[in-house]
Amino acid sequence: MVPQLYCDFLQPDTTARHTFTVKPTELAYINEHLHHLNHHISNLIELRSALLHRSNQLTSPTYIVPHEVLSHIFNQANQMEWRSPQQAIVLSAVSRQWRQVALGTSKLWERVICQGPLKLYRDSSLLIQHCASYASSLDIRLLEQGYKLGAADKTFDTTTTVLSSSDVKGKLKALELQRIPSPQWIHMLPSFLRLESLSIISGHHPSVDLSSLPLSHVYLNGSTFDSLILPPSVLVLHLDDYFLDYAVILLRKCPRLIEFSSETYILTRAQLPPNLSNPLALNSLEKLVWYPAQWFMELASATGLNIPVINNLELKDSEGLKPAPFALLCHQISASLESLTLTYFSANDDWSIADLRHLFTFPIPTLRKLSLTDWSHRLILNAICALTPDEGEDGYTDRCLPKLEYLSISSQDEIFGLEFDFDYRVLNLVKRRRIGEDSPFHLDFSFCSDDDADYEAQAAWQPELLHELKEFVANRPVTITIKGGEVELDQLSTARFDDGDCSS
Incomplete structure (x- = not known):
């Protein structure tokens, strides 16, 4: 909103009606009027500046175009070399007023998508760093070519350093990792203390304990762990290409689930964990998706599955x-x-x-x-x-x-x-x-x-x-x-x- 600024108009000049016999008295009178005039001008300049700023905000694409669209555009600026210029925009090419508004709009910088050829992926750490400076929360997606990074690659070190920075750690709420280049990134996960949504696609990974994180959404696609401990706060869990025994282990760690899906194309018999003495109670589960259906039936039969509010x-x-x-x-x-x-x-x-x-x-x-x-x-x-x-x-x-x-x-x-x-x-x-x-x-x-x-x-x-x-x-x-x-x-x-x- 425009600040409420006021200034009094200058009173009519009555200097000509006065006859000053002493010059210092006249000078003091003039100085007093000059002071009022300068104060008036200062207030007008401040009001004009506030009105112009608000006008720029209201006419800026930041207010007209949905944040999700602009965020996508700015992310594509990182991929200019493999996209046609019509599909991307460079922030420096827009007006100064828009830049000011954009940099002051946290939602524009919350989603960071890093993908594309390896050379462009190497520049992604700069994009993450930039967004971390202006966003109040972060949704980072490291996709596609990132898996070609090696632990000895300087790019890997740079990206790892940025991900482990206090700016990112304190703001990261959603993270998607595809083909993780090093176990080091898995070991970093427990340090993202605000992380609510985690997606990991493919690969075998070392043991990790995520029980201290406020995770609510977890998506695992073809990714396995030596050991994985999820927090009881998980509400939505999606598993793709997982064996039945592994799904049962994860389900027992998430008693508050409201939505669960498991789809697998693994052509093998369902294997259940050896110890199924305790019934599996998912008392909050409302939605369940399972493929193949027979695996679900075997799970329900072997675990005494209880889903009272499905x-x-x-x-x-x-x-x-x-x-x-x-x-x-x-x-x-x-x-x-x-x-x-x-x-x-x-x-x-x-x-x-x-x-x-x-x-x-x-x-x-x-x-x-x-x-x-x-x-x-x-x-x-x-x-x-x-x-x-x-x-x-x-x-x-x-x-x-x-x-x-x-x-x-x-x-x-x-x-x-x-x-x-x-x-x-x-x-x-x-x-x-x-x-x-x-x-x-x-x-x-x-x-x-x-x-x-x-x-x-x-x-x-x-x-x-x-x-x-x-x-x-x-x-x-x-x-x-x-x-x-x-x-x-x-x-x-x-x-x-x-x-x-x-x-x-």
């Missing part, structure tokens, strides 16, 4: 997943479950209509969102049948999952075949469940053929069935989308959509 469960890859134990698990957590996503159920899995109906018809009183995505054509038709009330049932009072307000069903297979009557099955589901009768409903579906590499062919609807669907939902609060994207129902009569037309 509301979002996402499981991928049904290979080895047995219907009965999985249905039992869902029923055990049904009191809090609001969203269930099951992905990649293949034609090799023997999930009958009866198996799926057992899963869906057992009371899950709070489930509002169900997503069955990327299934085989045969299994998705089984699922649609399991969700559809029988002819003798009341579709309103007898329907399973009574609180459901979002349903996503999709399949992708090599060919459709004449036996895949998706349009008839979906129409039956909509009508018998009386969708949209008592509350808004969102139905998303996609039935694709992947036999053409250039596009996905959507299953076409018969005109009479499409007309019946349109009539049924015409006056109901029902939203229909294809793979998350809005579509005119008339388009369903065409045989295919481009990817851009059927995805969000």
Whole structure:
């Protein structure tokens, strides 16, 4: 805000009306008026300066362009040699007024991204040093070519020195490291006493104890440790390409987790730690994502997993997943479950209509969102049948999952075949469940053929069935989308959509 500055206007000059018989008296009178005039001018200059400064602030891109955008632009100035000039900007090239405002805006310097060719990476320490001088907190990402730095490289020493400086240590809140060049950087981690978010991608690292840090978010992708101790403050933990036994060890160190995901493409049997006598209690966990799903089932069975407030469960890859134990698990957590996503159920899995109906018809009183995505054509038709009330049932009072307000069903297979009557099955589901009768409903579906590499062919609807669907939902609060994207129902009569037309 502009400071409240005031100055009195100079009073009218009455010198001419006075007759001074003594020169010193006249001089004193004039000096007094000069003093008032100088004070007036000084106040006006100060007010003008304050108004100009505020005007510069309000017209500066710092106030007009979001901080995230400007921060990205300034980071790219460090990568001019491998980007076209139109994609980067040099701070010295902008106006002095903008520089003043920019340097005084802490948020512009919080994110530091170091990436690109090795020569540019060598200059990154200067960027980190600069940002540490002007930011109140730091989010540093050391990516890509940094792993080519050697411990004997002068650049490594310079970067290490900057990272271990008091400016960085006192401000670093988020750190992402990719292909760490030396164990020395791992040993530095406990010294970042304000660190809240940590991402480490790839590599095997020495033991490190992070229990004294205020970490809340941890992401580990293909990175292993001789020993890793996480603090109990961790709320979000993401693991990619980890063995099951290692995931269990880390889970036990994070009792306050509210979100956990584990995805692995390691083609081996799940291995569990030898000592599982104590149940695994994650009493605050609200969201869980696991791939492959069978590993999660083995974990839950072996550890007596307790997740009493889970509301979002996402499981991928049904290979080895047995219907009965999985249905039992869902029923055990049904009191809090609001969203269930099951992905990649293949034609090799023997999930009958009866198996799926057992899963869906057992009371899950709070489930509002169900997503069955990327299934085989045969299994998705089984699922649609399991969700559809029988002819003798009341579709309103007898329907399973009574609180459901979002349903996503999709399949992708090599060919459709004449036996895949998706349009008839979906129409039956909509009508018998009386969708949209008592509350808004969102139905998303996609039935694709992947036999053409250039596009996905959507299953076409018969005109009479499409007309019946349109009539049924015409006056109901029902939203229909294809793979998350809005579509005119008339388009369903065409045989295919481009990817851009059927995805969000």
